[in-house]
Amino acid sequence: MTVYAALRRLVVDGEIPTDRRVSEAELSARLQVSRTPVREALSRLEGDGLVDAQGRGVRVRVLPPAELEAVLEARAALESWAAGRLAERVGDGEIAPARLAELDALADASDAATRAGDLSTATHANREFHEAVARLAGNPVVEQTLATWWDRLVVATRSGLREPARVEQVDAEHRAILAAIRAGDADAARRATVAHAQHTIDTVRGTPE
Amino acid sequence: MTVYAALRRLVVDGEIPTDRRVSEAELSARLQVSRTPVREALSRLEGDGLVDAQGRGVRVRVLPPAELEAVLEARAALESWAAGRLAERVGDGEIAPARLAELDALADASDAATRAGDLSTATHANREFHEAVARLAGNPVVEQTLATWWDRLVVATRSGLREPARVEQVDAEHRAILAAIRAGDADAARRATVAHAQHTIDTVRGTPE
DNA sequence: TTCAGCCGTATTGCATGCAATACGGCTGAA
DNA sequence: TTCAGCCGTATTGCATGCAATACGGCTGAA
Numbered sequence A, B: 001m002t003v004y005a006a007l008r009r010l011v012v013d014g015e016i017p018t019d020r021r022v023s024e025a026e027l028s029a030r031l032q033v034s035r036t037p038v039r040e041a042l043s044r045l046e047g048d049g050l051v052d053a054q055g056r057g058v059r060v061r062v063l064p065p066a067e068l069e070a071v072l073e074a075r076a077a078l079e080s081w082a083a084g085r086l087a088e089r090v091g092d093g094e095i096a097p098a099r100l101a102e103l104d105a106l107a108d109a110s111d112a113a114t115r116a117g118d119l120s121t122a123t124h125a126n127r128e129f130h131e132a133v134a135r136l137a138g139n140p141v142v143e144q145t146l147a148t149w150w151d152r153l154v155v156a157t158r159s160g161l162r163e164p165a166r167v168e169q170v171d172a173e174h175r176a177i178l179a180a181i182r183a184g185d186a187d188a189a190r191r192a193t194v195a196h197a198q199h200t201i202d203t204v205r206g207t208p209e
Numbered sequence C, D: 001t002t003c004a005g006c007c008g009t010a011t012t013g014c015a016t017g018c019a020a021t022a023c024g025g026c027t028g029a030a
Helices: A002-012 A024-031 A035-047 A065-091 A097-115 A119-136 A140-158 A167-182 A186-205 B002-012 B024-031 B035-047 B065-091 B097-115 B119-136 B140-158 B167-182 B186-206
Strands: none
Touching (some): A065 A140, A065 A186, A065 B140, A097 A119, A097 A167, A119 A140, A140 B065, B002 B024, B002 B035, B002 B140, B024 B035, B065 B119, B065 B140, B065 B167, B065 B186, B119 B140
């Protein structure tokens, strides 16, 4: 499990070359363990869709455009569900308004980093915002699936794709989602999340390469 | 990979006792391979949420009620998305109406088996119907995630839960989903799917044990 | 020059062995 | 009788070794 976690981190953090195949021996030397636990971890990572192990050598998966879009669409589906569910819970009084302050803080952090031009921090904060929404929705299955998809996207978009200058828009969209959640308006929360996600999809589509 | 597939099948088909821990040696003897590939497969199955491997011996996961509901909710979220997307594609003329005949046939099969009282076949046909909708929606990520969740539910509901007598209702709901898809009405398709799923959730909730 | 076919070797996939570990039950005190 | 603590053993987790395999490049024909 620890080897799995370590290897996953290496993959997600971009510490493993994506332009060539890597041998099990290479990874085991790097992690100072034998090939056996490395193989186990790789098998799991393959299940997560993070690496490709057919043939000889393992390859970090950089998603082809079609699959990138598929993951983005899937993410939009679950995130909009989560936002709607959270709004319902707020409306039902299951979530104390104070807990929503966490979301405000994360949106603030995301916006601040974006304005400061700190892309890496901004990306991370943005993810944290969306993951917090999923967590507060109270469905661990959805939460975990989304986390896996985020990881896939991180790997896929590291080399190449960059969020372009729709910077201003992102923050406004986050605030719109939050407002709907706070109002307990599930429908509006879903719509706002779908719109937000759709903009990301459009951006990716419009960015060949 | 073959060992993984074989073991997964054993788990999903209920061929492995769920009431006790099973040792790696036991499974490797059964599959006629050494413990090494069995361990790899188990690690992956754990990632799929099908088994629990903490401590000593592996355990097939029978979902606790809270998690069962979480999976059902998550499934509803993705399936309603898929139904809506498929309806859009039909509306856009991307899907030839002839391909929807497949769905009719699967709904027929599900209904026929249900009326014949063949629960096992009915369950399978029902799953095929929903998986066909997901496939036609054209998003492999959604499709595969749903397949994994179906497997989890199969294992979880094998011992104990049984679909009760809302038999008539199920077919009517399938037809409603189909009608919305055929009409290219994404909103209606989503609503019909959510309603269908919600009935299942209500049923499970109402069936303690 | 191009490319089909082969061949050597790096690499995988699995089996096996062993130290570390976790469990089930036993012992003895309260 | 109950249960904390220990102890023996089944089981895991990892390392290692080896046969099977897949790849990269070489050879020679077209």
